Amino acid sequence: MKEIKISEIPGFQIGHxxxxxxxxxxxxxxCEDGAWAGVDVRxxxxxxxxxxxxxxxxxxxxxxCVMLSGGSAxxxxxxxxxxxxxxxxxxxxxxxxGRVPIVCGASLFDLELVNFHSRPDKKMGYEACKNAYINPExxxxxxxxxxxxxxxxLHNTADxxxxxxxxxxxxxGNVKCAAIVAVNALGDVVDYDTGRILAGLLNQDHTGxxxxxxxxxxxxxxxxxxxxxxxxxxxxxTNAKLDKCQCxxxxxxxxxxxxxxxxxxxxxxxxxxxxxxxxGKIEVSPDAFxxxxxxxxxxxxNRAALSAEPAYGLKxxxxxxxx
Numbered sequence: 001m002k003e004i005k006i007s008e009i010p011g012f013q014i015g016h017x018x019x020x021x022x023x024x025x026x027x028x029x030x031c032e033d034g035a036w037a038g039v040d041v042r043x044x045x046x047x048x049x050x051x052x053x054x055x056x057x058x059x060x061x062x063x064x065c066v067m068l069s070g071g072s073a074x075x076x077x078x079x080x081x082x083x084x085x086x087x088x089x090x091x092x093x094x095x096x097x098g099r100v101p102i103v104c105g106a107s108l109f110d111l112e113l114v115n116f117h118s119r120p121d122k123k124m125g126y127e128a129c130k131n132a133y134i135n136p137e138x139x140x141x142x143x144x145x146x147x148x149x150x151x152x153x154l155h156n157t158a159d160x161x162x163x164x165x166x167x168x169x170x171x172x173g174n175v176k177c178a179a180i181v182a183v184n185a186l187g188d189v190v191d192y193d194t195g196r197i198l199a200g201l202l203n204q205d206h207t208g209x210x211x212x213x214x215x216x217x218x219x220x221x222x223x224x225x226x227x228x229x230x231x232x233x234x235x236x237x238t239n240a241k242l243d244k245c246q247c248x249x250x251x252x253x254x255x256x257x258x259x260x261x262x263x264x265x266x267x268x269x270x271x272x273x274x275x276x277x278x279x280g281k282i283e284v285s286p287d288a289f290x291x292x293x294x295x296x297x298x299x300x301x302n303r304a305a306l307s308a309e310p311a312y313g314l315k316x317x318x319x320x321x322x323x
Contacts, residue, residue, distance in 0.1 A: 081125025
């Protein structure tokens with residue numbers, strides 16, 4: 001598997017917009033010509049948009065945008081900006097009297113970091129779409145939906161670390177695939193290759209990691225409410241030929257990447273959601289593709305931790321690795 005630039009996957013544009021002062025933002029993943037798509041919502045506390053239409057039994061077969069955002073359920077408004085932007089470009093599902101852009105989305109909770117009342121809105125979503133056509137190589141780290149992302153929140157916000165948005169793209173033969181993910185997890189981010197913790201719950205004096213799994217085990221007889229300000233949201237894009245059913249299955253399998261790189265993943269306090277968008281050009285073995293996409297998503301999760309910069313008084317993986 002050879003790493004490539006995400007811009008080498010034809011037919012997709014990715015753009016960010018953010019309010020860094022207030023620690024929130026959004027990321028638009030656009031496919032003007034339409035992409036077969038699927039979704040799997042695995043976490044127990046999701047905030048999502050138009051996931052129901054992605055069920056194979058429902059009419060619409062292709063979508064035009066996935067909007068990932070901060071702002072919890074308030075941030076779903078960013079999808080309205082994508083609707084406006086794409087309608088102005090004449091993109092959408094033909095309903096006879098006009099075109100309706102199909103915009104799916106999911107939001108993570110970043111409202112605790114700076115300002116509860118600052119959230120991605122329609123204007124920010126529109127700006128993210130504009131930027132998708134300006135910058136062919138989207139940034140990583142403290143940008144877009146990852147602007148206010150944090151990890152290691154078992155002890156609420158006292159000992160958490162800054163995380164961000166990660167991107168990884170690769171190619172096998174003619175099949176190209178990429179993952180875009182904003183990592184905002186209750187648990188720790190662990191290295192895909194070594195299993196060591198990259199970012200997560202800090203120990204009492206913030207000199208190292210407390211290890212969320214160990215801390216959970218210590219509380220196994222305590223039924224306390226966990227901090228619900230979490231959720232890791234991502235999207236896989238590919239030039240592979242996958243139908244709607246296959247995209248949904250791929251989204252389900254790619255959640256294995258979260259299990260491999262976030263510990264714990266899919267808790268009742270997370271809203272973990274993965275979309276898959278395929279623009280249907282290259283024949284592919286679905287099982288081989290799903291294995292490829294899972295590794296790519298896992299490496300994107302690691303990139304989200306490693307590219308995040310310290311911010312808002314929080315340490316990041318860069319802080320810990322520089323010691």
